[in-house]
Amino acid sequence: MKKIQVKSLPFRDVIRELADSFQTDYSEKCDETLLKLPESIGEGRIRGINFNNGLGIVIYDCMFLEEVEIRFTKSDIHPVKYLYTAQGELKHCFANDETTHLLKKFECAIVASQGHDGHILKFKAEENIYVVSLEIDRKRFFSDLKCELSELNNGLKTLFCDSDAKNAFFHKGFYSIAFE
Numbered sequence: 188m189k190k191i192q193v194k195s196l197p198f199r200d201v202i203r204e205l206a207d208s209f210q211t212d213y214s215e216k217c218d219e220t221l222l223k224l225p226e227s228i229g230e231g232r233i234r235g236i237n238f239n240n241g242l243g244i245v246i247y248d249c250m251f252l253e254e255v256e257i258r259f260t261k262s263d264i265h266p267v268k269y270l271y272t273a274q275g276e277l278k279h280c281f282a283n284d285e286t287t288h289l290l291k292k293f294e295c296a297i298v299a300s301q302g303h304d305g306h307i308l309k310f311k312a313e314e315n316i317y318v319v320s321l322e323i324d325r326k327r328f329f330s331d332l333k334c335e336l337s338e339l340n341n342g343l344k345t346l347f348c349d350s351d352a353k354n355a356f357f358h359k360g361f362y363s364i365a366f367e
Contacts, residue, residue: 188253188254188255188256189228189251189253189254189255189256190255190256190258191205191208191255191256191257191258192208192258192260193205193208193257193258193259193260193261194260194261195261198220198235198236198237198243198244198245198322199215199218199220199235199237201235201245201259202220202221202222202233202234202235202245203220205222205233205257206222209222209224209225209228210225211223211224211225211228218236218237218238219234219235219236220234220235220236221233221234221235222234224249224251227252228251228252229249229250229251229252230249230250231247231248231249231250231315232248232249233245233246233247233248233249234246234248240327241323241324241326241327242321242322242323242324243266243321243322243323243324244319244320244321244322245319245320245322246317246318246319246320247310247316247317247318247319247320248316248317249315249316250313250314250315250316251310251311251312251313251314252312252313253312254309254310254311254312255309255310255312256307256308256309256310257307257308257309257310258282258305258306258307259282259305259306259307259308260282260305261303261305263303264303264326265299265300265303265304265305265306266322266323266324267297267298267299267322267323268296268297268298268299268306268320268321268322268323269295269296269297269320269321269322269323270290270295270296270297270298270318270319270320271294271295271318271319271320271321272290272291272292272293272294272295272316272317272318273292273293273317273318273319274292274315274316274317274318275292275310275311275314275315275316275317275318276289276290276291276292276311276314276316277289277290277308277309277310277316277318278290278308278309278310279296279298279306279307279308279309280306280307280309281298281300281301281304281305281306281307282300282304282305282306282307283300283301283304287309290318308320
């Protein structure tokens, strides 16, 4: 298993750090940062896009030759993540918890770690994956949405108003327009 530790934010820095770990180059255009996996690691690409209001997105569109574990360990409050698995499977766990959450194809989850604890994402070997991680900087994004937040149910309102990360949050769901 290849283990990678990422200590960076914003999201363009995450891609840069992943590129360093994979010993490959990355490219930047506007607010998008892209890395193509070297053949020794797998195939495909990982890209990150920064938006001005505290939103970012990381898209994993690749296949790894061996199992990969990415540990997000920045010693700061981590963003709220909306994870969507369009292809393949993804395992998620909080850095301070051994409980693993499996997201199968077309499943999604909203996750928020507690305090400065991070997240761990695990990808299977030799499996094509397409995972979207929408990442929301709690303080920057939600501070402008006081009116909109007042309309949410209590669970989501508590999550989004928790800019100091006092509580961990995990909610798994299923969303898809696919017919199987």
